[in-house]
Amino acid sequence: MLVIGTAGHIDHGKSSIVKRLTKTDPDRLPEEKKRGMTIDLGFAFYKTEQAETIAFVDVPGHERFVKNMVAGVGGIDVVMLVIAADDGWMPQTEEHFRIVKLLNVPRGIVVINKIDLADDEILELLEMEVAEKTAGSFLEDAPIVKISAQTGEGFDEVKTILEKLPSEVKSQRDIGKPRLFIDRSFVRPGIGGVVTGTLRGGELSVGQSVTLIPSLVEAKIKSLHSNNNDVKTAVPGQRTAVSFTGIDKELLIRGGVVFAGWAEVAQLDDRVLALQMEIVP
Structure with a gap:
């Protein structure tokens, strides 16, 4: 099973994309539906034409819930970085991008959503910004797909990519250390x-x-x-x-x-909470 995790700023349409693809609303909590925002992790499954199962882990985009986001992307194979065309690369876009880089997520897709709210010039400028931001990273050569979760435009291209991913992404190895x-x-x-x-x-x-x-x-x-x-x-x-x-x-x-599989566990005497992080080139 391939696991894809979403990432990106609040209200850029991560949950709407997952819902349109899987027909499952990942926002399961009453408070999420009431407030119209993702608070906790959501889960949904997509079946390819070759009967391969792809699991989606949908994460919250608000800065207050970044700890939930980190918990969700710890075990993913592919990240789907979602950027709204009418908003661009925002603070939590950057934060989530840095987190998945730190976690060594090996593969990704960049999805520009809400293209129905932006003109061609804005889309072209945003693509250039994405290329600049991801240069030298694992997303440097990632496909950039332009879609609208509202109208469904561009989703055929997303599905084409999803069909290929199970055969392209290296399967998880059994090394005897679960x-x-x-x-x-x-x-x-x-x-x-x-x-x-x-x-x-x-x-x-x-x-x-x-x-x-x-x-x-x-x-x-x-x-x-x-x-x-x-x-x-x-x-x-x-x-x-x-x-x-x-x-x-x-x-x-x-x-x-x-x-399982280790006889001893190294322990730290003190717990450290990182309130802010910076990646130094």
Whole structure:
């Protein structure tokens, strides 16, 4: 399964693009629908003509929710950087771009949305700005697609790119060191504590003992869910939900990691919170 994460400034149309592609509204919370903005991570799935599944992780664009954005893009294969034609490259466009570069996301697509609100001259200038901003980065040669999530213009080109991606993006390798970066945690009645994320590095199986970071507690996997099915074993590259036996929700921390295969974990005595970051050439 290929995982694509959105990125970009608030109100540039990330969720609208995902909804038009997948027919699923990633804004699932009542407050999101009331306020008309993405607050938390949203998830949707797209099926290619070759029956390949592409998972979309839709992230919030507001600066107040950047921690949610970071949790969402930690396990993606491809980023879809969305820029509104009538707004241009904005502060959270830059911030999200820097974050995915720091996380070494290997592949990307640049989508210029809301082209129905801009003329040809504005679009040409914006393309030049995007080329300047992404020069020397992993997005330097990325396709730039001009679309309107409102009218549907340009979506055929997006779908053509999506059809090719599963065969072009290197599949996740099984190196015997499974790790799942937690992007959601919750309690399901009758099941208990559950975390979700994209599995990397190896398989996880029901009954397997794993370690939770940063809680540093050992847990046993009670059940696994992937591709809308209960499974006994989850493989690398899959969106995976994991439930545990006898673990309090407070220990299932978003942004943490579920892993197995290491005997020891290096610890820091102090926690450091970075309020601002700058990439130095």
